[in-house]
Amino acid sequence: xxxxxxxxxxxxxxxxxxxxxxxxxxxxxxxxxxxxxxxxxxxxxxxxxxxxxxxxxxxxxxxxxxxxxxxxxxxxxxxxxxxxxxxxxxxxxxxxxxxxxxxxxxxxxxxxxxxxxxxxxxxxxxxxxxxxxxxxxxxxxxxxxxxxxxxxxxxxxxxxxxxxxxxxxxxxxxxxxxxxxxxxxxxxxxxxxxxxxxxxxxxxxxxxxxxxxxxxxxxxxxxxxxxxxxxxxxxxxxxxxxxxxxxxxxxxxxxxxxxxxxxxxxxxxxxxxxxxxxxxxxxxxxxxxxxxxxxxxxxxxxxxxxxxxxxxxxxxxxxxxxxxxxxxxxxxxxxxxxxxxxxxxxxxxxxxxxxxxxxxxxxxxxxxxxxxxxxxxxxxxxxxxxxxxxxxxxxxxxxxxxxxxxxxxxxxxxxxxxxxxxxxxxxxxxxxxxxxxxxxxxxxxxxxxxxxxxxx
Numbered sequence: 001x002x003x004x005x006x007x008x009x010x011x012x013x014x015x016x017x018x019x020x021x022x023x024x025x026x027x028x029x030x031x032x033x034x035x036x037x038x039x040x041x042x043x044x045x046x047x048x049x050x051x052x053x054x055x056x057x058x059x060x061x062x063x064x065x066x067x068x069x070x071x072x073x074x075x076x077x078x079x080x081x082x083x084x085x086x087x088x089x090x091x092x093x094x095x096x097x098x099x100x101x102x103x104x105x106x107x108x109x110x111x112x113x114x115x116x117x118x119x120x121x122x123x124x125x126x127x128x129x130x131x132x133x134x135x136x137x138x139x140x141x142x143x144x145x146x147x148x149x150x151x152x153x154x155x156x157x158x159x160x161x162x163x164x165x166x167x168x169x170x171x172x173x174x175x176x177x178x179x180x181x182x183x184x185x186x187x188x189x190x191x192x193x194x195x196x197x198x199x200x201x202x203x204x205x206x207x208x209x210x211x212x213x214x215x216x217x218x219x220x221x222x223x224x225x226x227x228x229x230x231x232x233x234x235x236x237x238x239x240x241x242x243x244x245x246x247x248x249x250x251x252x253x254x255x256x257x258x259x260x261x262x263x264x265x266x267x268x269x270x271x272x273x274x275x276x277x278x279x280x281x282x283x284x285x286x287x288x289x290x291x292x293x294x295x296x297x298x299x300x301x302x303x304x305x306x307x308x309x310x311x312x313x314x315x316x317x318x319x320x321x322x323x324x325x326x327x328x329x330x331x332x333x334x335x336x337x338x339x340x341x342x343x344x345x346x347x348x349x350x351x352x353x354x355x356x357x358x359x360x361x362x363x364x365x366x367x368x369x370x371x372x373x374x375x376x377x378x379x380x381x382x383x384x385x386x387x388x389x390x391x392x393x394x395x396x397x398x399x400x401x402x403x404x405x406x407x408x409x410x411x412x413x414x415x416x417x418x419x420x421x422x423x424x425x426x427x428x429x430x431x432x433x434x435x436x437x438x439x440x441x442x443x444x445x446x447x448x449x450x451x452x453x454x455x456x
Contacts, residue, residue: 037438038169044176047410048261048443052154052181054403061086061129061153062110063120063144065098067230068158069135071383072185073098075390076133077105078382082397085128088113088120120144124151131400133185134158137233142167145182149174154181156396159248161413164421165437168414172439175410183396183406184413186252187384188329190391192376194253195369196360197333197340201257203367207337207350209258214250215318215330221282224321225292238299242273243423244319245299248416250329251317252408257333258313261411265444266315266436269307269419271426273300278322305423307436310444317419371395405448414439 040046058081062073065087076082084107087098092114099109111126113119124132124147132148134141134157142162148155161184162168175182188194200206224235237245258264278301286293301322307315318330331342338349346356347363372379375394379387399406418436426434438444 037441040176040441041173044173045179046440046443047172047175047179047181048440048446049405049448050175050179050181050409051403051405052400055130055400056081058082058397058400059085059128059130061088061123061126061132061148062098063088063123063132063134064136065089065094066091066135069133070094070098071389072133072135072393073101075382075384075393076397077102077107078378078390079394079397081401082393083107084110086111086113086123086126088123090114090117121147124148124153129153131156131396135185137230138163138237139233142171146170146174149178149180149182152178152180154183154400156183156185157413158185160184160246160417160420162417165418168418168437168439171410172414181400181406182410182413183408184248184252184416185392186248186408186416187388187392188249189252189256189408190388190395191253191386192364192368192372192388193342193345194256194331195372196364196367197331198253198256199367199369200340200363201333201335205337205349205367206333206335206340209333209335210313211315211334212254212258212313213316213330213332214254215320215328216246216249217318217320217325217328217330219322219324219327221279221322224279225282225286235295238279238297238321239295240298241424242298242300242303243271243421243425243427244303244305244317244419246319246321247305247317247419247423250331251315251416251419252412253329253331254315254333255412255416258309258315260309260415261409261440261444262448263445264309264311264313265438265440266415267308267310268433268435269305269422269426270431270433271303271305271423272431273303273427276300282322300427303423303427305419305426307419411439411444
């Protein structure tokens with residue numbers, strides 16, 4: 001089904017770890033980890049600024065209609081110009097429920113694919129699918145996204161988009177070769193607060209940016225030890241890998257503030273993990289005859305990674321699913337003109353008293369993103385993480401129907417996701433610095449109009 005002690009090591013061993021999170025060969029990832037960027041293969045061209053002819057309607061195929069896929073499909077069914085024409089899942093009952101839901105919204109019943117793990121390949125060959133949504137366990141994301149692009153489809157893939165450097169390069173090279181969009185469904189980039197901050201940054205309110213903090217702190221030890229399918233496959237990764245296994249929710253918005261791939265890029269990182277205690281303690285509270293009592297966990301309770309950018313800025317990224325810290329994505333950005341920090345949201349600006357402003361209503365009124373002002377009522381009605389899920393899909397469908405570039409590219413998907421294998425490699429190497437590949441192959445300085453104010 002779609003389930004699935006640090007010590008100094010040699011450079012060769014570190015390179016093996018970088019690619020060993022599920023891949024047999026490092027390929028292009030090795031060259032960049034060694035300090036270079038592989039040349040673009042013949043027949044490929046950059047996907048930056050990629051445009052296609054406007055689509056009157058966007059016909060969507062869904063791979064994975066479990067909990068997450070069902071939520072995404074619900075938002076799509078509320079967006080004008082989006083139709084669901086095919087659904088795929090290894091659980092036939094989920095496909096039947098999805099088909100009934102589409103029909104209930106007044107659309108024709110979508111084709112169903114339930115014949116095992118690889119039936120998604122048949123969905124990707126359909127002539128009535130323009131865009132494929134991938135909402136399956138992590139290890140399937142990159143293979144399914146590559147299959148969709150090879151079938152001539154655009155793809156929207158859940159986070160992380162890839163788990164190894166070879167998979168990251170597969171996404172990039174396939175998008176460049178097929179000239180198909182590959183956008184990671186990083187919903188946190190579309191939160192109302194995150195888009196407010198992005199607008200303030202773009203308008204210079206925080207001055208020149210120098211430092212940021214991001215994270216995914218989500219107390220979930222009990223959930224990881226649950227009996228649900230997603231508990232089992234997530235826990236299996238924690239049993240094998242020690243690093244930041246879920247970097248993009250906090251890092252994505254911060255990368256947009258810093259204009260990564262629009263004037264800056266991630267250069268290298270160092271990473272370290274704490275010892276592992278919390279999940280083992282929760283495991284030991286299970287009944288004595290529970291087979292999960294025999295499990296051991298590789299991932300430390302808290303992973304902290306520090307990223308340096310090409311322009312000399314630095315970003316701290318944390319990952320913690322098991323300690324009792326309250327939920328936060330941290331979401332802090334610091335510049336010469338001011339600092340914003342989240343959870344709770346607060347702001348301090350140069351020239352004012354050095355205290356936090358906590359009433360941000362005036363800033364929402366003046367700098368709130370036009371997309372939120374335009375779509376807020378519908379977003380909140382549709383639900384999904386405070387409306388950000390709806391806005392993410394609405395914006396994606398809008399861009400495809402308008403023929404304009406997407407907000408986030410395959411290079412963003414690759415770079416943000418690469419923090420997972422690179423952090424694992426750094427931890428395994430005794431927190432050694434590890435190079436982040438330049439997935440744009442030198443084009444990261446090209447400006448891009450990223451969700452510019454008024455572009456709603």
